[in-house]
Amino acid sequence: MNDAAKQLIRDAMAKASASQTASAYAPSNIALSKYWGKRDRARNLPLNSSLSISLAEWGSHTQVVPSKDGRDRVTLGGEDLSLDTPFAAKALKFADLFRGEDGSAKTPLWIETSNTIPTAAGLASSASGFAALTQALCGAFGLSDHLSEAQMSLIARLGSGSATRSLWHGFVRWDKGTQEDGSDSFAQPLNLQWPEFRIAILPVDVGPKSHSSRDGMNHTVATSPLFASWPDQAEADCQAIETAVRAQDFDTLGALAEANALAMHATMQAARPALSYLTTESWALLDQLWQARKEGLQAYATMDAGANVKLIFLGRSTDDITHLFPQAQVIEPFKTL
């Protein structure tokens, strides 16, 4: 079956220069309109479009170096990993998209990654990790001049769905596309500044994740009787959220983003057996937020496939947020842009 990402790489490789050291940085991102459900698992092709905000300096730095000793090497946060760890295996499998999947002709690579996301924030780094790895691999194989960022976004999708949106800072929209080969399923930045926009991460301790987001998504699509109504609603939400972002209509955006997240979690709650990434502590934080909102706070919540609660608000509410939630880790997505 043809795959648009693989085709792009092949075409660019035909024009590529020799391999060289290259590095890249990509921010993590939080979806305000969620990606939940795939129409094609192998290509991470989504059932609905999604829209995210990137997390500025929270992300992944990745360097790809042609290996001197003829062997692959994967380093994470300064530590060499055994090549059969899940992280190393996934990174090398992704690199194979570039260097070919036939063992003998492979260019041996050293992939070195470090994440700047505070461990306590409990955010997955697969979005920023695969986005940075895509860019670094494109640099290492001399493809950067031959591929646009949108095309790199399309390629990053094969690593992780949410990586599709991590090629840029600010607001990014991933259009679901309709083509079977994935050629029209990639992201684009909204190219707008909203300096007052803020995110706060409220970490909730849960120990190791019980289900990967991938497994949770597949289980929900397969068993949740309420999932059938999700894709159309998510598509409508994504459009309405884009409109609210462009209008900088914060309350409309917040209400839609929170409703979209709760609906996503509702599809999981109705899965059989039920799936709940949210814990009692997550619900307590939501209760606290809803109570504060009744008293005038302009802040809304969004939650992903994990127990953390993320808040969106505007700069003028920062003091209220940090007073109410002393554990809040505040991000200014447009500060460094």
Add this chain to the structure above:
Amino acid sequence: MNDAAKQLIRDAMAKASASQTASAYAPSNIALSKYWGKRDRARNLPLNSSLSISLAEWGSHTQVVPSKDGRDRVTLGGEDLSLDTPFAAKALKFADLFRGEDGSAKTPLWIETSNTIPTAAGLASSASGFAALTQALCGAFGLSDHLSEAQMSLIARLGSGSATRSLWHGFVRWDKGTQEDGSDSFAQPLNLQWPEFRIAILPVDVGPKSHSSRDGMNHTVATSPLFASWPDQAEADCQAIETAVRAQDFDTLGALAEANALAMHATMQAARPALSYLTTESWALLDQLWQARKEGLQAYATMDAGANVKLIFLGRSTDDITHLFPQAQVIEPFKTL
């Protein structure tokens, strides 16, 4: 518009004897397959069938007495109520179905009700209340010989949807019916004994209810993008739950009942704005149950339009339940039958 309940009353009244004192008892009930969503609000006609277990000695005693002083009187738990309180107004409006809605010709009535449901259990008494009131009114107006219990169930439906299922002890199924006038929307008992079957109420304190179940149902149907998938699933659940009850297959029944309840709450969570009867404490109880189930406990949860968590289990698990949940109020639905 014709209404089957009103027609039944009219037909029976034509044969009725003079009014007299009559009393009745009806148990409360908990739906294992939920009633959620109406196809006709005035008649409480449901979008899906439901199946319940009655709560034995937890219920309502109601006596209807032709008034001696020519004035209506409503007494609840030994206290006379002002006739404009919601309870008195609803009870008298329901009585008007029997005595006619034209003020001058009305038979003045004294309606005396007492509920045996522990206040701490936090259960609504509208199911048992309207079921007992229906039976007492039928007795008072001499209709008991002319109406079957199923017909009284149909009439009780006009008072409260869940009252439709409170005419009997044990397991009761309310078939949604398809007729516009409601003539085929009434309940029937399953007529089976399952002496080992147990219910425990885990009360969760929330103060006065923020939304009535009626308002919550209407808001969810009107705004929840996930509700569209509910009626068909609920109908399938009801059938599967009836099959499991008849087979006395407890684990299948429990898993289905819990999934059905979570799906109902998921439709509310996706409403816009979100509606949550469950509180942080409710979720903590569910977490505790799910943890215990991993360790072998055979018990399942169901939750209605309130914060309480209700457990179903078999007699052999009673000690485990009361040890884990010292606040549990245990009911033996078949003890007194």
